[in-house]
Every structure is written in structure tokens, then in C-alpha cells.
Amino acid sequence: MSERLVAPTFLFRFAAPCFYTADLWSSKGASLGPKHILPCFGELEGKKIHTEVRAGWSEAGLAFQFVIKGKTQPPWCRDSRIDDSDGVQLWIDTRNTQNIHRAGRFCHRIALLPLGAGRKLDEPLIALLAINRAKESPREIDTRQLQIRGERRHDGYTLQAYLPAQTLTGYTPGDQPSLGFTYAVIDRELGPQTFTVGPEFPFAEDPSLWGTLNLVK
Incomplete structure (x- = not known):
């Protein structure tokens, strides 16, 4: 029996459409329908898919929705240990530079946790994180501009x-209709789910391992 030496997701560059929505966000959250569902290319390796991911865009910004299912345990989250917490992390390159191995000023990393904010630490948390080994960082922003909503369910959470x-350095969809993009759903019970390559590759710090979102209007 021959052994697989290279993961299938490492051999290709993956792209997915990200569809336009004029009224992208409201007090009720993201306006993302079935057409906004993103594929998970980990399926090429037979990996379990436990999270549905949706993404949309407008000139005003980007919106995402994650629905995590199949849990029997509550999520483990600590605002002091975001990297170790259950939740989602996003990586976005507003210039979609596929040939660099160290992040630049157009590269962003955002963490979303179902718990960790509020007086009782029982509200969802969103945070802008540094990218390891980055050559430059995005411009400083008021992180209160980042919006998050969460809901606990009997078998998971959204x-x-x-x-x-204004929170994304270089975000000009009229001139740059493609974004470098990847995500990682981190869950101690269900295991990881990623957009392209898995944690066996250093995608967290290497933009050349990210996929692409094509902004479709």
C-alpha cells in the first residue's frame, strides 16, 4: 500500500465566489442566504465537515456566518487564551498576494469566540490578532467597529x-475584486475545520497557503 506524501489541498490554489449583498448587516446580524455558502476543500481529504460557512460583501465591508453543529459539550473559551479557545479565526489579504510567505500590511487576522466578552464573559468576542512573522501590520483601528453576534444551540453555536x-487596510473591491482568504474553526471536541490546507501546514503565518474569495456582484 502506497502512502500519501502530500495532502491534496496542498497541490492546488482554491478560489470560491463571494456574492454581493447591498444590505449586508443589520441589528439582526448578517443577511446571507444559501448562495453565500462557501465550500470546504478539506472534503478532498475526507475530513469531517461540522461547520457551515457563509460569506458576503459590499462596498461597506465583509460579513461572515459560521454554524457549528454536532457538539455535546459547551465551548471552551478564555479571553486571555484566544489562540487556545474554541471558535473561529479568519485571515484576509485585501491584495490577494499569493506569492509571499510572510504577511504584509494588507493581511489581517480576526478571532471570533462564542464566549469571553461582557461582564459575565458569556457574550461573543471579536478581536484583531497579530500574524506571526509578519513583515508589516495593518493600520491601527478602533476594534469597537468590529461587529459580532452569537447564539448558543443545543448541539453547537452560531x-x-x-x-x-474602514477596519480592513486596502479594502477597495472596485479595484481589487479578489481577496486572499482562509479560516480555521477550532474546536476541542469536533477537531479543526479549515478552508484549504490544515494545521499540518503553517497557513496561520504564510499567505501563500491561503485560498481566494472572488467578489462577485
Whole structure:
């Protein structure tokens, strides 16, 4: 029996459409329908898919929705240990530079946790994180502009996030209709789920391992 030496997701560059929505975000959260569902290319390796991911865009910013199912245990979250917490992390390159191995000023990393904010630490948390080994960082922003909504369910939870254009350095969809993009759903019970390559590759710090979102209007 021959052994697989290279993961299938490492051999290709993956792209997915991200559809336009004029009224992207409201007090009720993201306005994302079935057409906004993103594929998970980990399926090529037979990995279990436990999270439905949706993404949409407008000139005003980006919105995401994550629906995590199949849990029997509550999520483990600590605002002091975001990297170790259950939740989602997003990586976005507003210039979609596929040939660099160290993040630049157009690269962003955002964490979404179902718990960790509020007086009782029982509200969803959103945070902008540094990217390891980055050559430059995005411009400083008021993180209160980042929006998040969450809902606990009997078998998991949902997270919705809105990233206004002013929080994303270089976000000009009229001139740059493609974004470098990947995500990681981190869950101690269900295991990881990623957009392209898995945690066996250093995608957290290497933009050349990210996929692409094509902004479709």
C-alpha cells in the first residue's frame, strides 16, 4: 500500500465566489442566504465537515456566518487564551498576494469566540490578532467597529461577524475584486475545520497557503 506524501489541498490554489449583498448587516446580524455558502476543500481529504460557512460583501465591508453543529459539550473559551479557545479565526489579504510567505500590511487576522466578552464573559468576542512573522501590520483601528453576534444551540453555536471597510487596510473591491482568504474553526471536541490546507501546514503565518474569495456582484 502506497502512502500519501502530500495532502491534496496542498497541490492546488482554491478560489470560491463571494456574492454581493447591498444590505449586508443589520441589528439582526448578517443577511446571507444559501448562495453565500462557501465550500470546504478539506472534503478532498475526507475530513469531517461540522461547520457551515457563509460569506458576503459590499462596498461597506465583509460579513461572515459560521454554524457549528454536532457538539455535546459547551465551548471552551478564555479571553486571555484566544489562540487556545474554541471558535473561529479568519485571515484576509485585501491584495490577494499569493506569492509571499510572510504577511504584509494588507493581511489581517480576526478571532471570533462564542464566549469571553461582557461582564459575565458569556457574550461573543471579536478581536484583531497579530500574524506571526509578519513583515508589516495593518493600520491601527478602533476594534469597537468590529461587529459580532452569537447564539448558543443545543448541539453547537452560531457566530456572525461584520468587518467594516474602514477596519480592513486596502479594502477597495472596485479595484481589487479578489481577496486572499482562509479560516480555521477550532474546536476541542469536533477537531479543526479549515478552508484549504490544515494545521499540518503553517497557513496561520504564510499567505501563500491561503485560498481566494472572488467578489462577485
